[in-house]
Structures are given as structure tokens and as C-alpha cells.
Amino acid sequence: MTRGEAERSRCSTLLAKARKVGGAMLRRLVCIHTIDVVGRSTATAPPTVRCDPQLVLHQVTSLDSVVGAAPGQRDWPIIDLVARIRPLGRRLRARRRERNAERLAKGDLAYVATAGADVAAWIWVSREPSVHCRWSGLHFSLEPDEAYIYDLWSFPAHRATGAGAFVMQGLLEDLRRRGEVSRVYGYILRDNRPNQVLTRVVFGFEQVQRVKDLRVLSRLAWQLPFTEDPRVGPCSRPPLASRRRPRGGAVYSADSARLS
Numbered sequence: 405m406t407r408g409e410a411e412r413s414r415c416s417t418l419l420a421k422a423r424k425v426g427g428a429m430l431r432r433l434v435c436i437h438t439i440d441v442v443g444r445s446t447a448t449a450p451p452t453v454r455c456d457p458q459l460v461l462h463q464v465t466s467l468d469s470v471v472g473a474a475p476g477q478r479d480w481p482i483i484d485l486v487a488r489i490r491p492l493g494r495r496l497r498a499r500r501r502e503r504n505a506e507r508l509a510k511g512d513l514a515y516v517a518t519a520g521a522d523v524a525a526w527i528w529v530s531r532e533p534s535v536h537c538r539w540s541g542l543h544f545s546l547e548p549d550e551a552y553i554y555d556l557w558s559f560p561a562h563r564a565t566g567a568g569a570f571v572m573q574g575l576l577e578d579l580r581r582r583g584e585v586s587r588v589y590g591y592i593l594r595d596n597r598p599n600q601v602l603t604r605v606v607f608g609f610e611q612v613q614r615v616k617d618l619r620v621l622s623r624l625a626w627q628l629p630f631t632e633d634p635r636v637g638p639c640s641r642p643p644l645a646s647r648r649r650p651r652g653g654a655v656y657s658a659d660s661a662r663l664s
């Protein structure tokens with residue numbers, strides 16, 4: 405290889421790396437996500453899952469020590485770094501408490517798994533007839549016997565220990581026993597493989613609708629109008645949302661998400 409060719413190849417490698425980094429940064433700034441809306445009947449008992457035997461399930465209805473003791477929900481190393489600066493860390497903790505207090509005040513419930521003194525995972529459930537998810541921008545319209553599950557979160561130190569599956573199982577089993585809710589809905593980002601596996605493969609949720617959202621700076625999001633597929637489903641605006649009977653299995657059957 406001549407010197408000129410070597411130089412050109414170095415330049416094109418650098419350019420390719422810069423494009424990749426630039427693309428990733430741009431996607432953090434603004435991007436469109438495909439979101440799978442999934443549902444499951446509560447009549448079928450959830451499977452028994454393998455998990456860390458230390459895990460204990462709590463049902464949380466008020467801002468008690470279990471929710472209060474949880475560390476920050478952070479997957480970005482940069483936010484972790486910022487949280488180490490004391491006043492900012494305090495501010496983030498206070499914001500999380502406010503957000504959890506708001507959820508509990510609306511009547512939402514949390515199912516929390518602890519491992520010793522640690523909070524390992526949680527999942528939340530809402531019985532409100534109309535739910536707007538600030539994170540994804542999605543709007544759910546629910547029937548009186550339906551519930552919306554959200555914010556399934558396994559704290560990073562407890563990932564892949566079965567903690568996520570443990571709280572999902574606890575929630576589904578509790579709803580089944582109480583008998584007030586006959587169907588639950590939630591959503592999964594198309595490319596969130598761990599959550600796709602957990603929700604669909606392990607717990608048998610089925611796709612009922614697909615929608616797109618537009619997200620800016622990973623903080624502001626809007627459900628894009630007319631992207632609901634099919635048009636009738638829990639993420640459609642009324643009156644389309646309430647026209648979705650009869651509910652058997654999945655309303656949506658074609659082209660389900662690839663998990664590999």
C-alpha cells in the first residue's frame with residue numbers, strides 16, 4: 405500500500421467513526437421511535453420465574469421507606485456523574501420523590517422487589533381511564549376493567565438476576581387474585597431487547613397496536629398522530645379507542661417484533 409493509499413484509508417476510517425458518533429448524538433437530540441403496544445389477559449396465571457432467592461416483593465401504596473430508599477433511575481453515565489455533585493444529586497432525589505408522590509396520590513400502585521437493604525426492581529400500575537405517559541408521549545384510553553403498567557425498571561446492579569421478572573410476576577399474580585382487572589396494557593420500544601424478551605416471551609404479552617413517537621433530547625415526547633396501526637386500539641383517541649371490542653387474544657397479528 406502506498407503512503408497516499410494508507411492516508412486515504414485512515415481518513416475514511418476516521419470519517420466513518422465521526423459519522424457513527426455524530427449519528428448517535430443526533431439520535432439523542434431528536435428521533436422517531438417505533439413502539440409496540442402490548443396487552444395480556446390477567447385470567448391466565450403468570451409463569452413462575454427463576455430469580456435471586458433473596459428477593460422480597462412489596463406492594464407500595466404510599467411514599468414509604470421502600471420507594472424512598474431507591475437509588476436514582478439512571479442508565480446514562482453522564483447523569484451518574486452529575487448526580488455525584490451533592491446539590492445536583494439532592495435535586496435529582498427530590499424530583500424523584502415528587503414524581504413518585506404524584507403517582508401514588510393518583511392511586512397508582514408500585515410493586516417493588518428488595519434484595520436485603522437494596523431496592524432491586526419495580527413496576528407501576530395505573531387504573532386511570534386515560535393515561536398520558538410523559539416519557540413516551542403515548543396516550544392510553546382504558547376500559548374500567550383494564551389497567552396500564554409502566555416504568556418496569558430493574559436497578560443496574562440487579563439486572564439479569566430475575567428481579568424484573570419477579571416484579572412483573574408479582575403484579576400479574578396480584579391482579580389475577582383480586583379479579584378487578586381483566587386486561588393489562590403497556591408498551592415496549594421496538595429495540596429494547598431485554599424488555600421484549602421479558603414481556604412477550606416470558607409473560608406472553610401480545611402486540612395489540614404499533615405507534616410512533618417523536619422524542620426530543622430524550623425528555624420531551626409526543627405520540628405522532630395517524631401512526632396507530634391498526635387504527636383501533638388502546639392508544640387511539642376516543643371514539644376509536646372504545647371501539648376495540650371484542651377482545652380475545654391479540655388484535656394485532658401481522659409482523660410482530662423480531663427478537664433477535
Ligand SMILES: CC(C)(COP(=O)(O)OP(=O)(O)OC[C@H]1O[C@@H](n2cnc3c(N)ncnc32)[C@H](O)[C@@H]1OP(=O)(O)O)[C@@H](O)C(=O)NCCC(=O)NCCS
Pocket residue numbers: 453454525554555556557558559562563564565566567568569570592596597598599601602606
Ligand atoms: C427490561 C428490564 C426491566 C429487565 O429486567 P432484568 O431484571 O434485567 O430481567 P430479568 O433478570 O428478570 O430477566 C428476565 C428475562 O429477560 C431476559 N433478559 C434479561 N436481560 C436481557 C438482556 N440484556 N438481553 C436479552 N435478554 C435479557 C432473560 O433472558 C430473562 O429470561 P429467562 O429468565 O428466561 O432467562 C431491565 O433490563 C431494565 O430495567 N431496563 C431499563 C429500563 C427498561 O427498559 N424498562 C422497560 C421499559 S420502560
